[in-house]
Amino acid sequence: MLTQDPAGTSYWEEYLNQNPGDKANFIQAKTQFQKAYFKEERLTENEKDALYQKLIRRKATEVKGNRKIFRSYTKYAIAATLALLISIGLYYYRYNASKLPSEILVEYNPIQENVILISGDNHYLFESNTALKINESGIVDENGDSLKTVINDYNTLIVPYGKRSELVLSDGSKLWVNSGSKLKFPSKFSDRERRVYLEGEIYIEVAKNSSRPFIVETPKVKVDVLGTMFNVNAYSDSFVSEDRVVVVEGSVGVKTTSGDRTKLVANESATFTEAELIKERVDVDRFTSWKNGYLLFNDTPMEKVLLELSRYYNITFSEESQNISEQTCTGKIYLSDDVSDVLKTLSILIDGSFTIKQK
Amino acid sequence: MFSRILMDDIEELYNLYIDSLFAYGIRLGFNREQVMDSIHNVYQRIMLSNKTKELRSPKSYLFKSLRNELYDEYRKGIRMERVEGNIEDASFHLQISVEDMLIADEVKVEVKSKINKIMDQLSSRQREVIYLRYTQNYEYQQIADIMGIGVPSCRNLILKALKVLRSENADYFLFLALLKNTH
Numbered sequence: 001m002l003t004q005d006p007a008g009t010s011y012w013e014e015y016l017n018q019n020p021g022d023k024a025n026f027i028q029a030k031t032q033f034q035k036a037y038f039k040e041e042r043l044t045e046n047e048k049d050a051l052y053q054k055l056i057r058r059k060a061t062e063v064k065g066n067r068k069i070f071r072s073y074t075k076y077a078i079a080a081t082l083a084l085l086i087s088i089g090l091y092y093y094r095y096n097a098s099k100l101p102s103e104i105l106v107e108y109n110p111i112q113e114n115v116i117l118i119s120g121d122n123h124y125l126f127e128s129n130t131a132l133k134i135n136e137s138g139i140v141d142e143n144g145d146s147l148k149t150v151i152n153d154y155n156t157l158i159v160p161y162g163k164r165s166e167l168v169l170s171d172g173s174k175l176w177v178n179s180g181s182k183l184k185f186p187s188k189f190s191d192r193e194r195r196v197y198l199e200g201e202i203y204i205e206v207a208k209n210s211s212r213p214f215i216v217e218t219p220k221v222k223v224d225v226l227g228t229m230f231n232v233n234a235y236s237d238s239f240v241s242e243d244r245v246v247v248v249e250g251s252v253g254v255k256t257t258s259g260d261r262t263k264l265v266a267n268e269s270a271t272f273t274e275a276e277l278i279k280e281r282v283d284v285d286r287f288t289s290w291k292n293g294y295l296l297f298n299d300t301p302m303e304k305v306l307l308e309l310s311r312y313y314n315i316t317f318s319e320e321s322q323n324i325s326e327q328t329c330t331g332k333i334y335l336s337d338d339v340s341d342v343l344k345t346l347s348i349l350i351d352g353s354f355t356i357k358q359k
Numbered sequence: 360m361f362s363r364i365l366m367d368d369i370e371e372l373y374n375l376y377i378d379s380l381f382a383y384g385i386r387l388g389f390n391r392e393q394v395m396d397s398i399h400n401v402y403q404r405i406m407l408s409n410k411t412k413e414l415r416s417p418k419s420y421l422f423k424s425l426r427n428e429l430y431d432e433y434r435k436g437i438r439m440e441r442v443e444g445n446i447e448d449a450s451f452h453l454q455i456s457v458e459d460m461l462i463a464d465e466v467k468v469e470v471k472s473k474i475n476k477i478m479d480q481l482s483s484r485q486r487e488v489i490y491l492r493y494t495q496n497y498e499y500q501q502i503a504d505i506m507g508i509g510v511p512s513c514r515n516l517i518l519k520a521l522k523v524l525r526s527e528n529a530d531y532f533l534f535l536a537l538l539k540n541t542h
Binding site for chain 1 (some may be wrong): 391406470
């Protein structure tokens with residue numbers, strides 16, 4: 001008999017010796033009890049990783065002096081002041097005033113991940129939105145400190161949900177990397193071309209150089225340019241199913257993996273789905289405002305607003321959000337580091353409330 | 360900067376014990392965020408003191424540190440909010456689960472409620488001591504250390520808990536005798 005408690009074993013052996021008739025009952029009870037266990041609360045793999053990263057982050061930050069490790073209290077103090085800002089920026093029109101107030105549940109992973117830069121075997125973690133720059137000696141951080149980088153290979157910059165980062169490449173091209181994105185870029189471009197690989201969203205101002213074309217490659221599309229400003233949206237997640245390229249200035253050539261090609265000029269956008277490529281004229285600010293830290297809406301259905309917030313913060317809204325999906329929103333929503341700021345504002349503006357539930 | 364060796368040790372300690380530490384913190388009645396914060400602080404302190412090698416029994420050391428950390432935070436919280444509360448009121452939770460396709464739902468419910476009834480008859484500290492002894496396999500010495508009590512009172516606590524279980528109904532004792540592991 002499997003047991004943890006010798007006294008228990010002998011007790012039962014003795015009992016069964018004296019009462020052999022109970023043996024069948026005993027065996028049945030035993031199998032039933034054996035299936036019972038104490039349920040354990042568990043961390044998800046992501047939470048475990050994030051907690052570990054937070055722990056070892058000290059390694060990266062200690063160099064810069066005694067930065068405080070994460071403490072939630074100060075964060076909340078900042079949150080309160082920010083919320084006020086947002087509510088001024090957002091105008092909202094109510095269509096269905098008759099509807100009952102809805103309570104919307106928001107699923108959210110409370111652990112804020114770091115921006116990560118991987119260069120060869122070196123990993124660097126950044127707590128907040130960061131700005132990196134490449135010069136002759138390699139990658140330099142915000143404070144001007146050089147980071148150990150591999151010269152002849154690609155580096156990877158991973159920007160988690162809820163964060164953004166800026167990057168100046170070795171040719172002087174300037175990049176904004178949006179939340180939930182992964183970008184691969186070399187410390188030094190080859191002589192023939194300048195190529196970066198993207199999953200997610202970037203806004204880029206390409207430095208002019210007609211002899212070395214600049215190429216942004218995503219799993220679905222290749223964007224070819226000489227010198228221009230444009231936005232590429234190529235998330236592989238489930239929030240938005242289509243990739244989009246928006247040109248702000250200049251022109252680009254676009255080629256999808258399925259073979260479709262087109263040329264785009266300023267104020268034009270191309271979206272791709274599995275089946276087709278759609279070209280249209282657009283208000284570019286609407287697609288590029290994120291790089292300045294806010295989302296811009298113009299009579300946008302709430303459904304879309306919530307979708308974009310879902311993507312940015314990796315949150316999901318419960319079904320009740322459909323009650324407000326037809327309402328529209330015009331104005332700016334500031335992308336605070338703390339999602340609860342944004343939700344607080346929204347809840348003031350809609351007939352409803354948001355409850356944050358940890359994922 | 361921390362040395363490579365220390366970081367390897369920390370990573371190993373982390374991977375080995377994070378699950379049981381987290382579960383223990385939750386059982387002590389704290390929420391996920393509080394437990395995560397405290398786990399962070401516990402490991403941080405080990406890193407700063409650079410003592411991974413000197414830990415003879417890292418698991419019980421971690422359990423003990425987490426328990427102290429959580430209760431410290433709890434006391435601090437009480438002071439700040441001026442709420443009256445007693446640390447001994449904090450309860451130790453053991454949620455029961457029965458998962459097996461072959462066992463009928465009614466039987467599952469019955470087994471569950473039987474076990475829950477047993478557990479209700481124990482005090483919070485008795486539940487904790489039973490959990491540490493019979494699912495985490497700690498020795499008396501280690502349990503005493505974790506809970507900050509003497510070995511004799513630890514032994515007493517367990518004996519009392521067992522007595523309660525034995526006196527109520529034979530079924531209960533069967534459960535304890537079989538109690539092997541947590542999932």
